[in-house]
Amino acid sequence: MSVAVGASARAPGRTRARVRALRIIAVIVVAAGWAAASYGGFASAVILPPPDVVLRELLDLLRGGTLWQATLVTAMELVVAFVLAGLLGIVAGFLLSRTRRIAAAMEPLLAWGYVFPFALLYPLFVTWFDAGPESKIAYAVVNGFFPIAFNTMRGLSNIDERYLKLAKAFRASRQQIDWHIKVGAAWPMIVSGLRIGCGMVMVTVVLGEVLGANAGLGFEIQQAVNTFQIAKSYALIAFLTVLTGILLWVMERAFKASRYA
Amino acid sequence: MTDRVPAASPGSPARTDAARARRSGRRARAANWPLTGAVLLALIAGWEIVVRLGLVDERFISRPVQVVTALGRLSADPAVRKALVDTIYALGISFGIGAALGLVAGMILGLNTVLREAYLPVVVLLLGIPKTVFLPLFILFFGMGVTPGIAFGVLLCSIQVVVNVIGGVDSVDAVHFRMARAFGASRLRLFTHVILPGAAPGIFAGLWHGIRNAFIGVVVAQLFISNVGVGYLVRLYSSNFRIDDALALVFFIAAVVIAVGMAWEYLERRMSRWKEPAGARM
């Protein structure tokens, strides 16, 4: 239990009402402040278009076709990158975990890959692959690979001794241990690696698109800014934020459901 | 008091399975640095060989030897020195502001359930989404100098700090809190003597993630917007096909990042070895 104050355990209804009120207030304050800033001339209308203009642009976009085409491109990149990173990561993690010596040797390398600032290499990726979807996918796979491989290898190398003892007592063969025991025991770590990898893939695909692309949602944002359609860029950013938010939410639910413990 | 039998008496048969399992288990936990080093060397050597054989164009990925030479060259370059200084300056300021904002916001949300319930989802959303989506706006608001780097660093840093501070406050043992209150401790004393120490691990974790993210924020902004700092230099070298310079700089930064990370983990482990067990504080 937390030491926080404010919520009344005796009147949860009141708390919920207060929460709702606070949220509404926040939205009103932000919207009003925004409108005041742009209409009142505190910020140039170029860099801060009024909220209603942005809203109109958003509705136009939603009705049009280019938004959805771009979404498709981005979604495709995300899915392909995640599947590739997941497969490569899990297979690599599995293979590396087979031998204790190799696992011990490779663990620091994978851990370094995990923290390596791959963002710095992105301009190189653009130089190497041009600005098409392949570069985003390649880049995202490299980023997502490391946490997945690291966690998979870690999970498979550190099986609880009790389960291995059990396998020995019931005379399991090596394949049986792999299939019945290791996969099950390592599953939480593997899933957690996939979660992190998924997050990284998402971040890097968006990063790639926003900063050097020729298709996709990020590219649309970039284009909008370059052609000074600022309100449109705001709308697109809002859309992409909501989209990634929804993806995150779906991901969390999926990963939570796959846990067994 | 245990019986001792002389080890390895001539006729004794092979050691028991338990002992063997214990020994190999212990070996598996420790890292195998020599082998790691060997693998790394093999990778680097492989890179050099592949390029020299002409399998990959040298202009695209350079060679380890050239990268090392570039490193030497760059360290003497005043432009590089200035970029490093600019980056560190931006890092310092963005961390300072971001941490301060994060601490205040984190404390407020941590201590007040209603506010937390109302606004935490937004914070969590901001934490999860790729904040690079906002970068195009940063050019508009902050130009291309050192400011967008600082601003983006502040954004990334503060969010991390907020989340960790809330977690830290959450982990304060309610038992200590209620006991102190029962003894009539004032709000200020409650804060300084119960909440702050209890939340300290979370706060420190927050500051650590904060500074890492401030660094990422600064460098990523430089990478794509600014025309100052190491990020800018990497972009410059990369797009001008000065691959060896770009890689030298990237590996240098990566090495610093990794080294600092390892040092931090080591410190953290040392600190938690001395940490009191949960119930002992009061």
Place this chain on the structure above:
Amino acid sequence: MALNISDLSITYPTKDGELLACENISLRVEPGEFVTVIGPSGCGKSTLLHVMGGMLKPTRGAVDLDGVPVTQPDPRKAAFVFQDYSLLPWKTVIENVELGLIFAGVSRRTARQTAAEKLATVGLSEFAGARPRQLSGGMQQRVAVARALAMEPAYLLMDEPFGALDEQTRRSLGADLGQRLTATGQGVVLITHSLEEAIYWADRIVVLSARPGRVLTEIRVAETRPRSLDFMTTPEFAGIRAELFSLIQPSRRVTA
């Protein structure tokens, strides 16, 4: 199929040197017999059980089952029940029970059938599809027993199986399981540090000395099985308990 232990000694290396766990242990368990092994902490009784089941190799002496030497675990002859249940949390209860049979290469259908039978034997049929974490400690231990029974072994080797449970559960579980196992004519070797458990379960109690464990004595318990919990209030029970107590009491222990 008698379980025969002859002149067993077990030594294992620790960081301080070699440790003699047991010395010169000879023991014979007859089919269908319940034998309990008791002794002070550290007397090597758990190590002894592991050697009996082939999980560890003795330094000297031998174990054989029906004349065949025991060199590695064979759950179809002697199956283990461990103190920490070791149920696999990612499998359902029934999948846990059939685990050993699957490892032995038995067909899925037969394995499932046998597992269901044994689960019924321990009275947990309705939990076949549940996950271990949904069960109480006592129920999980019963599943572990079912898993061992599924191998239809000559002997169950139980390593302080009720150690992690509270007193009440121990008693009722002990009585319940004792009855069920007696009904099937199962042979059991049970390690415990509870005097009551040792007496209640046993046809014969083997008392070990402090480390290095040697057989101090064997006590026969004449009362026929299955026994009700009332047996614990009888004078015979009290008498044996007093005898055990004096043998195991620290101040009277044989130490180095």
